[in-house]
Amino acid sequence: MDSKSGRSPGASPARGLAAFASRDFRRYQTARMAVIIGAEAQTVAVAWQVYSITHRALDLGYTGLALFLPGLFFLLPAGHVADRYDRRQIILLCYSLQIVCTSALLAIAVLGLRDVRLIYSVLFLIGTGRSFSGPASSALIPHLVPEGHFVNAVTWGAAIFQLANIGGPALGGILFTLPLSHWMGGVLAGAGVVYIATLCSLVTFLVLIGSLSVRLGRMEHRDISLKVVFAGFQYVRRSPILLGSFSLDLFVVLLGGATALMPIFAQEILHTGPKGLGMLRAAPAMGALAVSLTLARFPLRNKAGLRLFIGVGLFGLATIGFGLARNLSLSLMALAIAGAADMVSVVIRSSVLQLATPPEMRGRVSAVNSMFLGASNELGEFESGVTAQWLGAVRATVAGGVGALMVTGLWAVLFPQLRDADELTAKALRQDLRSEGGEKLLSATSD
Template sequence: MASIPPPEGEDPVMPEATPHAPSPLSFPDFRYYWFARFTAVMATIAMVVVIGYQLYDTARSDYGMSIKEASFQLGLLGLVQFVPLALLTPVAGWAADRFERRRVAIFSNLIDLLIAATLGWFTWVDGLTLWLLFALAALHGVARVFSGPAMSAIAPNIVPPAVLPRAIAMSSIAWQSASVIGPAAGGLIYAAHPASVYVFAAVLLAVSAITLSRVRPVQPPPAAVRRHPLREMVDGLQFVWIERFLLGTITLDLFAVLLAGATAMFPVFARDILDAGPEGAGLMRAAVALGSVAVAVGLAIRPIEHNVGVKMLWAVAVFGATTVAFGYSTSLLLSLALLVVMGAADMFSVFVRGTLIQLNTPDHMRGRVSAASGLAISASNELGEMRAGAMAAALGPVGAVVIGGAGAIGVTALWAWIFPELRRARTFEPQFKAGST
């Protein structure tokens, strides 16, 4: 049962965990939230995989670009998605802390539904151009920047704090299992009938919006004093900057994935190195998510409790090492196996990082801190794609992936030294300063 906004003058009451309801799925609102996240992610990941493949294939087939030139276009695709994220992240975090969070997330879903409908039409009439794909990818970046903080800030308000680590693992299962099904389904549907993949995505986004509307309203926590919106946006960034523990946790992911992100090169490896076609690109995405799901299920059943910081650091190092090995692989089966391990390592670090951030952030700051974390994740993903595309244009796709993976291992070692707070984090207990709330 979700928490209901209390009468004026009373403190909000969180639902209490009981011995008979230890699972997050015991709470109806969390079940709606879980399914809404699952369907939305399945839709958007399927779209992202197909957009990347369509852009690369269009650049090669319709524009006559070489492998290096078309790889650079994939890098630009990441850049155009990052620009709206960079510009709008403070606004999105403020919106999640100021407005009813479900409505913000539903509005984001509807933007993605519009994108799916547009892409479906232009695919049907064979009217896709690079500029159209870039423009719609940028609009998808706008939708994602508002969805992320709002969805992240909902979960802590619909389950009790004691259940939150398991809820985050369950939420990750929704994300990652959808990331297994979405890319594989998207690639197969696209290979059979290109425009149909966008019909598939549009239906799922509509289902997600309807399901999320069933969650009871999640009002932002009341603030003692309302300040100017710009001041409140800056407050969120300042909180992350001052709290070194949060800063180290967020920036570790930023720089590791910025360097080791290989997903932008999946269309290149699928089409021109492994000769696997669009189905292969979908299977690569699905393999990463499969490893993530396996770890997420394990963590939902038995969450880790001790030496969480050191384990997070080792997980990031393994992520970098498997990226190096993937870059050298010329076998589809070996590549998929390496991507499963990569996804498992990434999921482990994501679980630890997500739990640490949520439990080390006061509720009235969660939207803005989640936005800052989301910006770091998006910067690492989209700018990582730009980095990979630019390096692939100069060194080739294999060199771009291998050097990036090695760089992530180096970043992990450096961050363990610069931020000893990460190594010293034994449990998920809140560590923010007393005056920070």
Template sequence: SDMPLDLKKLVTARFFFTFAVQMQAVVLGWRIYELLRDPLALGLIGLTEAIPAIGLALVAGYIIDRSRPLVVYRRVMYVSLLSGLVVLVEHIYSNSLPLYGQIAMLYSASFLTGVARSFSQPAIFASVPRMVERSKLMNATAVMTSAMQVARIAGPAAGGILFGFVGAVFTSSLVCVFLVIASVSMLLIKQQLTPPETLVQHKSIKAELLSGGIFVWKHPILFPALTLDMVSVLFGGVTALLPIFATDILMIGPKGLGALRAAPAIGATLMSFYLSKRDLPGRSGRWLFSCVGAFGVCILIFGLSRDFWLSLSALAFSGAFDSVSAVIRNSAVQLSSPSHMRGKISAVNSIFIGSSNEIGEFESGIAAKVLGTVPAVYFGGIMCLLTVGVVAYVSPALRNLDLKKIEPPA
């Protein structure tokens, strides 16, 4: 394609970064469940990653709106590499380390990943629009998204399969190799993006940190759209419980776990390839609600299923429906954001979305501990459907959303 070479290098770096982080997540989940056999411990991985990912997001948006976003992204690679090395050391010395030492290392690796993630999304969001012309932005975003999605599929699958066949040490070494490739790819980028000019002088740092949040809160479309997505993912996500389904319910081992982890991403990728080829239909709002509702139904089917293939397809469809709502939401966010606030608004977006995945894992862990694993999944699916009803009732603006009619902000 006619994408600038530097953008290709950025896509490459992001691909290997995402691939490595996803691979590591499978290894971490399996290790923790192997060592502790406790659903709550799986939920705590999510929480450990979410605390820095949320806590630093506004700060990350602020820093990125004032610095060179590509330099920030390069440092993200280094922090992730440190996290990968911590996991690798845990595997190599697992026989000589006390149990609590191993657990501490695995959780601290998770924490470092959260730190890296809080800066990753806003840095990309601030870089890509400045590396291509505005007319090419939709396509560049689609390429970036497809690369991400492919990494999200192949990463967990590779993590589970390699872990099952060649063990933890080799798998974690490969994670580190991929992160080195991503770092090198970032170092090869020639283009220097200067800090963006600020158009608005804020009274204080606090006012500027909060400006993105206030913009979203007052926006008739962004706030309900993000809320809908956050609550449905918060309750509808079953990722954290997959090691339990793989071990105790479907009896399929780490290779099966890799497949279950990858299924939603496979559905999402096929759908996003399909969407990148054609325009979204006019009634975007209705599509958004239908797809989140269908996502909830898929989660309920997954909870009912005792068959590997049915479980796999329920998860794949859940990913496809989720992907439609993500494309509608991301397009709405990008089309509604003024350029000097992109970093901050993206940070708010990633607080809503990024956190809902990890806090959702924590919620799953608690619900599974209290209600049992399968009832926890039913509870999630039902909450998801309730959310669709409530938000649709409360927000006519989102019900009638049409992406083609969003005016570019001043």
């Protein structure tokens, strides 16, 4: 990892607001908060709009599938592009596409079109933009702060993400229910006004990202070849810590995620409507935010692997609790615990991703991680919709939580290197790769 500080790789992790000393980090995270709030509000509007049209759990699952498929199709070019071109320019281009897509969703809402295939088509384009912006954004972050501040930056980045996840769904629920029947004939009521707010957040994002001073240019200087393009897969495959952490998140969230089913819980089980849906979507972020603020003050120093597995196990238990709850307070409590437990996993996995990967390969390795994340989140929403169609929302959620617990125990056995991981430093994490015979792959990244 490129270092801008004099701290040694094994130095104690920075505390407090150390990462915010960087101007680019402050602007990037401000932009990120704005765009996530807008995206989460938009997600609430899309979910409620689709369910109000079809009233089928399976169709909610298709929204996740539409977002996931582009990441699968464009995985290899997205990672290579992130290493070959200026990552900042890639981000700007991809979020310009997001503006076009949100404008299309606004048009669908204003015109009162009730063909969900139009919505799925727009979501596919949104997923295409995300498939390229995700690896570029992830690979950009280590260049915004000194190496000694990186874990602190990851922790604050996670806190900001969760804060936006609290505000975004709540904002979406509030805007969706605003009484606008006398404004422009009510054509903007509901989803329309949410999409306008999302457009404002996207414009703010583009302005702030455009003002960043970091200019990376081309990181990968070797000619295009299959070996270069597939290097990210090879690197992950040879590192048990990377492969274990990526796949653990994939299967736990794939089985235990219940986000796609929240409109069903809000309307048919808890009877709370769109505002309740916004609260349900925000509850995991509340728990995650509390944990991320705690980790910023008291950073993880050791036993990272053990803490990861404990957090994932608690996530599975909390998912079961949410599925069994029958009132809003208990549901919110279970989701908050799930979010808190997942935050420990997020900080550890995000740190492992960047610290265990050389700078010139971060785009391709991040693309591999994006595929796992997309499968766990968007494909997980599709899986939730399918199982809920078969079993019902409650049984599907409980079964998913049980499955997450089973995966946690199995992965603790299959990936002892991940379970026994101690310090979150580049030296310690890359030593794992060397111990598995990956010296040639490490050296090849600088050829």
